[in-house]
Amino acid sequence: MAFQPSASLLMPDAKKTNPDAGLFSELPESKRPKRVDESRSADDEQLFDWSSWQSKLPPLKKHSVAKLDVLRSYIEDYITILCTGNPGQDRFRLTLVDGFAGGGIYEGDSFGSPFVLLQAVKVAEARVNQTRTKPLTIECNYYFVEADEAAANCLDYQLRQRGYAHEIGKSITLIRGKFETAYERIIADVQQRHSRGGSRVIFFLDQCGYSDAPPPLLRAISEKLNLKAEFIVNLAIDWLTTYLRDEKTFRKIYPSLGVDAVLPIEKVLAAAKNEAFDPQYVVESLIGPAFQQVSGSPFFSPFYIQAPKSNRGYWLVHLAPARRARSAMLDVHWRVGNGCRHFGHTGLDMLSFKSDANPSGYLTGLEFGESIRSSVKDKLTHDLSREIRDKHSAGISYREFQDAYCNRTMANDEIVRQVLIRLMQEGEIDVSGKQGGAKRVDSIVPDDIIKPGTGRVLLVVPRSPKKRK
Ligand SMILES: C[S@@+](CC[C@H](N)C(=O)[O-])C[C@H]1O[C@@H](n2cnc3c(N)ncnc32)[C@H](O)[C@@H]1O
Secondary structure, three states: OOOOOOOHHHOOOOOOOOOOOOOOOOOOHHHOOOOOOOOOOHHHHHOOOOOOOOOOOOOOOHHHHHHHHHHHHHHHHHHHHHHOOOOOOOEEEEEEEEOOOOOOEEHHHEEOHHHHHHHHHHHHHHHHHOOOOOOOEEEEEEEEEEOOHHHHHHHHHHHHHHHHHHHEOOOEEEEEOOHHHHHHHHHHHHHHHOOOOOOOEEEEEEOOOOOOOOHHHHHHHHHHOOOOEEEEEEEOHHHHHHHHOOHHHHHHHHHHHOOOOOOOHHHHHHHHOOOOOOHHHHHHHHHHHHHHHHHOOOEEEOOEEEOOOOOOEEEEEEEEOOHHHHHHHHHHHHHHHHHEEEOOOOOOOOOOOOOOOOOHHHHOOEEOOHHHHHHHHHHHHHHHHHHHHHHOOOOEEHHHHHHHHHHHOOOOHHHHHHHHHHHHHOOOEEEEEOOEEEEOOOOOOOOOEEEEOOOOOOOOOOOOOOOOO
């Protein structure tokens, strides 16, 4: 039985429509909530409209470019990380599912997500092979799901025109239909291809609204894939924040978010009334963790993608089965820099409200970049030191520490490592090997044990590089 999202009935037709249509049409104009982004113009209505693709393609807006940059960089990094360091390996198998694929091409020959995925895999394969003696082949199966007939026709045509005709029906499966039903066939294919489990599947779910890929559906998919599935889910934040300002409407649409079992609506509405918070903070800090909890994924990041100088953006929730994947997504956020934004603060428990934190974090968001990176390091130096002193007097391995704390900060693994090294050198923490031995001063490995410090390290002697034999 296909998964039925509970409240799709409440959704206006997500596709290509003004988000205010439908739900607000019964309200007089004066009572309709003000849009967060007043700049929404008539040409926004043409976004993702491939109905006349043979004569006119839709435009690709700045914020969509930023979203696709994140997707491209993440896939390239993901493959590079997983394929580095195993010289004997000769193939790497992966499944990429683009659940809301669109028509593939925008005005000016700009590529949409299906082509971004195809190209990212090729780039990563070439990158990985640059340093290998034994070549590695990436065997990737792609599923492109598209519900709209015109968009699917455009995608099919563009794939054939651009050299992928021979792969359609082989490594590329184009599914005409809704993701909510198509996913079952995809899972069956994956299970058949990987009969002993061990499949790596990444779903890119770039829906038009926010209710076509709800977290109970993600959990159902994940459970059928041995809890190894990974999801990059895009939610139309403009809609959510608009609805948050209109209680009556928000009460109607709330069940469609799929988080009401763990997050009472009253809590969200109360936060939405707080003038110290932008609705994006409310969404990130409350709906984000609830989304993760319901999905059952152990690692997540809830940041926004916003093109520089644009108010428009996406809420890109990343749900991953492994910390390494979460950190790789954070690497991308830091690299893309001011295209990515976090509503909250820079310390530990980045989503909680702290009266002493920079208030702009709750109102306008913090852009990933050099000054925020240095604030993250400073705040974490203080917060992690206190945390280790208060909670880990018996010691915790570096691996467990990273697993336990990564979801609670804007930091990637590397920033946390640098903070811990700073703390070791300041004597705030002691780090030694699993079996004890000398304290470390300038490095840390996964099995190392971290404890509160017993004294300041006065002299930091860098290790001498190992002599080559
Ligand atoms: C935001 S656009 C996708 C853009 C595309 N990912 C890209 O980056 O170029 C969403 C697409 O999903 C399609 N769509 C809407 N509801 C869908 C559903 N339930 N299942 C699959 N596709 C759907 C729309 O027709 C539209 O083409």
